[in-house]
Amino acid sequence: MRDPDKPQQIIAAAIRVFARGGYYNSRVSDIAREAGIASGTIYLYFKTKDEILVTLFREKMAEWVALVRRELAAERNPLAKIRKIVALHFQVLEENPDLAEVVQVELRQGQKFFRGASAHEVSAYFGVISDVLEEGVGAGLIRRDLPVKVATKMLFGAMDQLATSWVLGKRGYRLTEAADPVATIFLQGVCAHGV
Amino acid sequence: MRDPDKPQQIIAAAIRVFARGGYYNSRVSDIAREAGIASGTIYLYFKTKDEILVTLFREKMAEWVALVRRELAAERNPLAKIRKIVALHFQVLEENPDLAEVVQVELRQGQKFFRGASAHEVSAYFGVISDVLEEGVGAGLIRRDLPVKVATKMLFGAMDQLATSWVLGKRGYRLTEAADPVATIFLQGVCAHGV
DNA sequence: GGTATCTGACTGAACCGCCGTTCATTCTAC
DNA sequence: GTAGAATGAACGGCGGTTCAGTCAGATACC
Numbered sequence: 001m002r003d004p005d006k007p008q009q010i011i012a013a014a015i016r017v018f019a020r021g022g023y024y025n026s027r028v029s030d031i032a033r034e035a036g037i038a039s040g041t042i043y044l045y046f047k048t049k050d051e052i053l054v055t056l057f058r059e060k061m062a063e064w065v066a067l068v069r070r071e072l073a074a075e076r077n078p079l080a081k082i083r084k085i086v087a088l089h090f091q092v093l094e095e096n097p098d099l100a101e102v103v104q105v106e107l108r109q110g111q112k113f114f115r116g117a118s119a120h121e122v123s124a125y126f127g128v129i130s131d132v133l134e135e136g137v138g139a140g141l142i143r144r145d146l147p148v149k150v151a152t153k154m155l156f157g158a159m160d161q162l163a164t165s166w167v168l169g170k171r172g173y174r175l176t177e178a179a180d181p182v183a184t185i186f187l188q189g190v191c192a193h194g195v
Numbered sequence: 196m197r198d199p200d201k202p203q204q205i206i207a208a209a210i211r212v213f214a215r216g217g218y219y220n221s222r223v224s225d226i227a228r229e230a231g232i233a234s235g236t237i238y239l240y241f242k243t244k245d246e247i248l249v250t251l252f253r254e255k256m257a258e259w260v261a262l263v264r265r266e267l268a269a270e271r272n273p274l275a276k277i278r279k280i281v282a283l284h285f286q287v288l289e290e291n292p293d294l295a296e297v298v299q300v301e302l303r304q305g306q307k308f309f310r311g312a313s314a315h316e317v318s319a320y321f322g323v324i325s326d327v328l329e330e331g332v333g334a335g336l337i338r339r340d341l342p343v344k345v346a347t348k349m350l351f352g353a354m355d356q357l358a359t360s361w362v363l364g365k366r367g368y369r370l371t372e373a374a375d376p377v378a379t380i381f382l383q384g385v386c387a388h389g390v
Numbered sequence: 391g392g393t394a395t396c397t398g399a400c401t402g403a404a405c406c407g408c409c410g411t412t413c414a415t416t417c418t419a420c
Numbered sequence: 421g422t423a424g425a426a427t428g429a430a431c432g433g434c435g436g437t438t439c440a441g442t443c444a445g446a447t448a449c450c
Binding site for chain 2: 146154156162165
Binding site for chain 4: 028029040043048049
């Protein structure tokens with residue numbers, strides 16, 4: 001096992017291939033061709049086809065959470081942090097259309113991912129949002145009686161749905177334009193006083 | 196082709212089978228066994244395995260939209276209508292766990308469904324929500340400058356995420372308990388004045 | 391520096407199990 | 421007796437995975 005970033009190349013190729021045709025419709029040999037290697041080589045780095053998808057998801061999600069954490073550190077105001085989360089969420093997807101396609105459409109394949117594989121990474125992202133909300137409650141900016149877990153899921157669900165619609169609508173407009181409206185509606189929904 | 200509700204029986208069986216093991220992991224013969232018929236019989240009523248899933252989705256979604264429309268007709272106040280939509284959404288899923296599993300987890304299989312097959316039915320549901328929001332704007336209850344399309348997707352996304360979390364969390368609590376908080380946060384987010 | 395030997399990453403044709411689909415046959419109702 | 425619904429064994433091809441063979445580069449020895 002020489003090349004230390006061969007797995008990365010395979011994952012990058014897989015993202016392009018899955019984005020084009022979907023996971024179950026893509027052949028391992030398609031990924032190999034896209035990566036410019038032989039199909040057998042993939043099995044030097046991944047045990048099965050499934051493992052490619054699981055790893056891809058794990059790594060991208062971990063990168064994503066790390067990025068958000070880093071960016072939020074620069075921000076003090078909890079409400080501004082929420083706006084930043086929404087802006088980043090949309091920005092990253094808009095800048096990586098292939099990844100967006102895979103994450104929003106292909107990665108939802110039941111049993112295999114949302115169950116198990118992804119649980120840890122997704123809940124880390126949920127944790128980031130929850131923490132900010134708690135912070136806002138502590139600062140008196142957000143309703144003291146807000147059910148934080150419910151609000152967290154709502155915000156994630158709202159962003160996710162906007163993203164999915166954007167991907168399915170062939171990305172015929174700018175997703176980032178939705179960031180402000182989404183943040184504003186959400187914040188007005190959870191804040192103690194007006195926004 | 197005698198039995199006029201044999202297709203329904205097949206669909207009902209398919210829901211149970213897909214809920215248990217997922218679409219791609221389920222064999223046509225599993226559906227046949229669950230329905231108490233031979234696998235070949237399924238091909239008297241459906242051209243392919245895919246058609247079973249597409250039909251299942253179309254029919255359930257159409258039933259769902261019809262139900263919501265019917266229930267809303269009894270309600271005058273647009274804000275109360277929103278509360279009713281949320282309550283119904285959660286109630287139906289809670290009362291049909293197998294369907295919930297299929298709709299929330301299995302039916303997301305990229306290419307095949309959200310693209311094409313389901314587009315019409317999903318947008319009908321979006322239409323119901325949009326109409327209510329427009330109505331609320333007309334009545335001066337909802338912010339005149341609300342971006343209705345964005346708000347529609349947000350509400351759907353929020354409900355959808357709550358439902359997905361509930362399904363993935365093995366349904367270890369009552370989904371309907373989340374209806375009021377969700378509706379309240381959303382309404383506070385879109386309303387012109389307090390709720 | 392040159393040659394021989396070795397190492398192990400890489401290849402891709404072939405394998406094999408799986409499963410959607412078919413269709414010759416059986417069954418049932420009239 | 422017949423039409424047509426139902427059956428389920430068998431088929432076919434698809435595609436994930438394997439593994440015997442290749443070859444580029446490293447190592448050893450002269």
